[in-house]
Amino acid sequence: ETGVTQTPRHLVMGMTNKKSLKCEQHLGHNAMYWYKQSAKKPLELMFVYNFKEQTENNSVPSRFSPECPNSSHLFLHLHTLQPEDSALYLCASSQRTSGTDTQYFGPGTRLTVL
Amino acid sequence: GQQVMQIPQYQHVQEGEDFTTYCNSSTTLSNIQWYKQRPGGHPVFLIQLVKSGEVKKQKRLTFQFGEAKKNSSLHITATQTTDVGTYFCAVNDYKLSFGAGTTVTVRA
Numbered sequence: 001e002t003g004v005t006q007t008p009r010h011l012v013m014g015m016t017n018k019k020s021l022k023c024e025q026h027l028g029h030n031a032m033y034w035y036k037q038s039a040k041k042p043l044e045l046m047f048v049y050n051f052k053e054q055t056e057n058n059s060v061p062s063r064f065s066p067e068c069p070n071s072s073h074l075f076l077h078l079h080t081l082q083p084e085d086s087a088l089y090l091c092a093s094s095q096r097t098s099g100t101d102t103q104y105f106g107p108g109t110r111l112t113v114l
Numbered sequence: 115g116q117q118v119m120q121i122p123q124y125q126h127v128q129e130g131e132d133f134t135t136y137c138n139s140s141t142t143l144s145n146i147q148w149y150k151q152r153p154g155g156h157p158v159f160l161i162q163l164v165k166s167g168e169v170k171k172q173k174r175l176t177f178q179f180g181e182a183k184k185n186s187s188l189h190i191t192a193t194q195t196t197d198v199g200t201y202f203c204a205v206n207d208y209k210l211s212f213g214a215g216t217t218v219t220v221r222a
Binding site for chain 2: 042056102
């Protein structure tokens with residue numbers, strides 16, 4: 001599946017580094033999402049963008065900064081992260097016409113914070 | 115958001131056997147979606163249930179939404195090694211709230 005792509009697929013960074021995760025969807029959807037998946041924890045919704053506007057921030061620490069320049073691209077800027085932020089970060093998109101839209105996930109970025 | 119709990123957390127199945135995983139809520143759910151995540155992969159949408167008592171089938175997978183819309187189940191018959199992975203239920207209320215998932219392993 002190549003509908004939603006994410007780069008990089010793997011990232012190792014120190015706590016003082018600044019890095020960005022990129023997500024691109026080729027499905028013509030109007031909504032994009034960032035999720036965090038930690039070991040032994042449910043998928044956690046982080047941010048929701050609908051038509052480039054942020055509609056949900058699920059109490060995410062400010063060291064995570066999302067950016068959505070258009071409906072096809074989504075970024076997650078990372079700075080001064082903590083080791084507990086190590087996780088799989090998943091991007092998803094959907095065509096948000098109702099509360100029952102299907103979300104399509106990208107392959108994720110496996111992040112390790114040293 | 116609406117909360118869902120999944121049981122069991124782990125399911126070890128002999129190849130060829132059947133098993134069921136459950137998704138429960140204390141509140142009435144507007145809908146239930148099921149996703150499958152293979153080891154090292156990402157969640158992939160399987161099905162959505164909206165109506166009370168709804169039953170949908172996909173080959174060996176049978177999905178059911180309870181009459182009271184407070185629970186759902188996924189039943190897999192004649193388990194194969196390709197069924198390995200984690201199965202998540204999720205409620206879509208303009209944002210997805212996932213259960214913790216049932217991780218399935220298969221003994222050949």
